[in-house]
Amino acid sequence: MQTINERFRGCLIGGAIGDALGWPVEFLRLDEIKRKYGTQGITNLVKGRSNLVEITDDTQMTIFTAEGLLRAENRGRNKGIAHIPSVVHRSYLRWLNTQGVGNDVEKDGWIHSIKALHTRRAPGNTCLDALISGRMGTMEEPLNNSKGCGGVMRTAPIGLVFKKEEAFKLGCESAAITHGHPSGYLSAGALSYIIAAIIEGINLEIAVEQALEECKKYPSNQECSTLIEKAITLVKSDKPVIQAIESLGEGWVGEEALAISIYSALKYQDDFEKAVFTAVNHNGDSDSTGAITGNILGAYLGINGIPQNWVSDVELSKELSQLADDLVKTYEDSEEWHQKYPGW
Numbered sequence: 001m002q003t004i005n006e007r008f009r010g011c012l013i014g015g016a017i018g019d020a021l022g023w024p025v026e027f028l029r030l031d032e033i034k035r036k037y038g039t040q041g042i043t044n045l046v047k048g049r050s051n052l053v054e055i056t057d058d059t060q061m062t063i064f065t066a067e068g069l070l071r072a073e074n075r076g077r078n079k080g081i082a083h084i085p086s087v088v089h090r091s092y093l094r095w096l097n098t099q100g101v102g103n104d105v106e107k108d109g110w111i112h113s114i115k116a117l118h119t120r121r122a123p124g125n126t127c128l129d130a131l132i133s134g135r136m137g138t139m140e141e142p143l144n145n146s147k148g149c150g151g152v153m154r155t156a157p158i159g160l161v162f163k164k165e166e167a168f169k170l171g172c173e174s175a176a177i178t179h180g181h182p183s184g185y186l187s188a189g190a191l192s193y194i195i196a197a198i199i200e201g202i203n204l205e206i207a208v209e210q211a212l213e214e215c216k217k218y219p220s221n222q223e224c225s226t227l228i229e230k231a232i233t234l235v236k237s238d239k240p241v242i243q244a245i246e247s248l249g250e251g252w253v254g255e256e257a258l259a260i261s262i263y264s265a266l267k268y269q270d271d272f273e274k275a276v277f278t279a280v281n282h283n284g285d286s287d288s289t290g291a292i293t294g295n296i297l298g299a300y301l302g303i304n305g306i307p308q309n310w311v312s313d314v315e316l317s318k319e320l321s322q323l324a325d326d327l328v329k330t331y332e333d334s335e336e337w338h339q340k341y342p343g344w
């Protein structure tokens with residue numbers, strides 16, 4: 001049985017590892033991956049140009065989601081009120097600033113001071129454009145009709161902090177800041193719910209089935225619900241893994257990224273390595289499906305269920321570990337904490 005700190009660390013660092021494993025093959029078709037890395041595909045972390053095992057925008061934005069939650073908690077306690085999605089939006093504006101886009105958001109706090117985050121790792125255009133617009137999208141007033149996976153890839157921390165139903169809603173709201181299509185934000189809500197259920201100690205199949213039921217309560221859920229259902233069915237079938245993943249799509253859009261990740265995590269739920277290999281060796285958006293699968297199984301198996309050399313090699317491992325421990329605390333009334341996560 002994992003401790004809560006082990007699960008939180010597993011979720012954040014597991015996601016970073018899936019992201020880092022997947023990005024070298026993000027834009028390669030499966031046959032190209034095999035030509036380059038051998039018949040098994042990519043099976044180990046590869047160093048990037050910086051000589052680090054690099055994370056990408058998926059992990060960067062996940063970190064800023066976590067920051068937003070901690071700042072909102074601080075604000076709520078000290079000002080008596082905090083609209084969480086608005087605080088998360090400002091954290092995303094801080095991320096935008098790390099991507100070289102000047103803006104007037106407060107540049108305080110610990111996360112923005114981490115130099116390694118100030119680098120572009122193929123950020124998604126929808127996220128950039130939506131944040132540059134200065135407007136904040138909501139489910140009721142969508143900013144666009146995008147269902148790219150830029151929403152779901154960043155919402156795992158919400159499930160670490162909030163209970164299931166609330167996590168679903170807040171996952172949707174946080175994704176809708178930049179992604180206005182229902183499948184773009186419902187997939188994010190479902191991921192947040194699955195993580196929350198895992199943290200409650202619920203078995204992985206049941207966590208996914210419950211997330212599906214919650215998804216069905218939302219308007220325009222058919223596309224997302226159908227694909228979650230299909231992933232569950234495929235796990236129980238004897239369809240070969242590669243074909244199963246191909247039948248779910250390529251993961252560039254939210255519901256496909258979620259479904260491929262659910263399939264990979266459920267199929268190899270006792271084996272973190274196999275699950276993330278499965279999640280990245282395909283034609284599609286490998287870093288995002290790797291990241292989401294890593295979030296889910298990392299939370300499920302805990303940090304000790306992940307190969308130790310991967311944990312120590314991945315970029316920002318120490319910072320992610322610290323952030324995970326801070327998410328366990330949620331709040332601390334100390335000067336240091338107020339500096340780290342100002343409640344503006």
Ligand SMILES: [Mg+2]
Nearest residue numbers: 056057058287
């Ligand atoms: Mg990426």
